[in-house]
Amino acid sequence: MSATISLDFPFTGRWTVQNSPADRVPSHGTDLFATALAIDFVPVNADGRTAPFTAGSLVRPEPPERFPGFGRAILAPADGVVVAVADAALDHPAYRGLPSLRYAMTQRRRIAEGWPALAGNHVMIGCGEAVIALCHLRHGSIGVEVGARVATGERVGECGNTGNSTEPHIHIQSMDSPDPSRARPVPMTFRGSLPRNGEIIDAG
Template structure:
């Protein structure tokens, strides 16, 4: 198991947790077996705005708390590869807006890494590799070969690649290429967790956050 630090500040909600099911994203393809998604929330909401577009149409990504939030190195390591330049897509909270997007899912999978992960960084750690995906275009601050310290800023959260709202996708792998690697289990150390219905957070020394938990670094 690859144990990481949470790669952000503030409060984020867990989506597609491997604590709920494995494979967490419904497939072993692209080493996503134990991948997790995080969406920044404030008072339980991902955006301060809800209007007719939320229900019926696409929305600008600038509405969402996660968009532009700093994404940090979850462990010390070496940058293996970087991809930047993919556009940030409009957000799609509306079921009506998600239907046509779902119909093009297969074509994105065939298009390969950038179409799925969008702008991303892959780090080599002592015990595996970690990929951080869907970064904001133009935000990546590291280059292949760089040594990074835990907590160092890598870029900013975006909505590039296979994403319907700004969020961070993170996964651990046994190799640097998600097309050939296998996914590795991940856990996080030193965080606070607000479980559903709980008024106060729980201090977690090391754990795998569950589906819909809200977490924050200590």
């Protein structure tokens, strides 16, 4: 396993932590596609909450625009060079309640389709020997191209709901190759530590 890479948070504002490798490895329940040490951040409002759960949430999909972080800026977490960009996937509805169970039943199909179906729109940034992937970005929001140099804190896209995502959030992973099917995960810290599940990050 490669040495730990130190990153900044790829956002500002308040976000809650999910699927952290501080609590479990593999963090996403699988070693596929170098996701064993990946982490998710879900945008929340000033009260630390995502979109209110209503009777409608229980029985039908919800538009991603209903969620507080849809469209929030996603930032480069380190200096580097953009090595891959994908921006063709459309944002799909969010799935909670019973719709989330139906969505889970299609998980095997998405895995079989490979990395693009899981990551949705994404940007990969080469940072020394590591490649950082920022996934589930909003359709049409990516503002960088392959070969561009980016600085820490530079806007690269917006939080969306593309790929394997039940509500708008950002998935970030570090790996030793831009090919997730062959890469090995690289451990990450954020501002010197690794947040745990349920922790609310206020990145300013």
